[in-house]
Amino acid sequence: MFSFKVDEEIVIELFQQHHKEELFGLVDTNREYLRKWLLWVDKRKSAEDFEPIIPIWIRNYADNNGFDAGIRYKGKLVGMIGLHYIDWKNSSTSIGYFLSEDAQGHGIITRSVKALLDYLFGTLKINRVEIQCAGNNHKSLAIPERLGFVKDGIKRDGQWLYDHYEDLVEYSLLAKDWRN
Numbered sequence: 001m002f003s004f005k006v007d008e009e010i011v012i013e014l015f016q017q018h019h020k021e022e023l024f025g026l027v028d029t030n031r032e033y034l035r036k037w038l039l040w041v042d043k044r045k046s047a048e049d050f051e052p053i054i055p056i057w058i059r060n061y062a063d064n065n066g067f068d069a070g071i072r073y074k075g076k077l078v079g080m081i082g083l084h085y086i087d088w089k090n091s092s093t094s095i096g097y098f099l100s101e102d103a104q105g106h107g108i109i110t111r112s113v114k115a116l117l118d119y120l121f122g123t124l125k126i127n128r129v130e131i132q133c134a135g136n137n138h139k140s141l142a143i144p145e146r147l148g149f150v151k152d153g154i155k156r157d158g159q160w161l162y163d164h165y166e167d168l169v170e171y172s173l174l175a176k177d178w179r180n
Helices: 017-029 039-043 053-062 108-122 138-146 175-179
Strands: 003-005 010-014 067-073 076-083 092-099 128-134 150-161 164-174
Touching (some): 010 053, 010 108, 017 053, 017 067, 017 076, 039 150, 076 108, 092 108, 108 128, 108 138, 108 175, 128 138, 128 150, 138 164, 164 175
Antiparallel strands (some): 003 010, 010 067, 067 076, 128 164, 150 164
């Protein structure tokens, strides 16, 4: 099983079927908070709703095509981080993440994304990494800005979220910028 130690407090761990209850508990406990930005939250009404998705995440990792993994902080599942489809021809990918409301303020996502960037640029030799955030999700927007990403633009009304459109802010970081 894939497990990546970010530091002494944080581990990124690929989900397996036996994690479905724990993952559902994380989503369910944070449902109202997460649904402000994530459309899929209301589609997950039980742990069984993760059963068909987890094998896809595992297959993506096995095919060297990204992953969706849990973030553990001091042993507790507090969020997810995903490396979306890898475009090997253009040497680019994108990162997505979420964190439980009560785990915020400890730099967990910043440290996790930074470690993932080191891996992407250093080991996988990826050239371009993108992050897309809802325009009103100020905590999420702070992550790419803090890590030196360049704001490429705003995709106006880029996402339909339940009953309204949300702007999406697009950021990118190049390997040459990360090295500097």
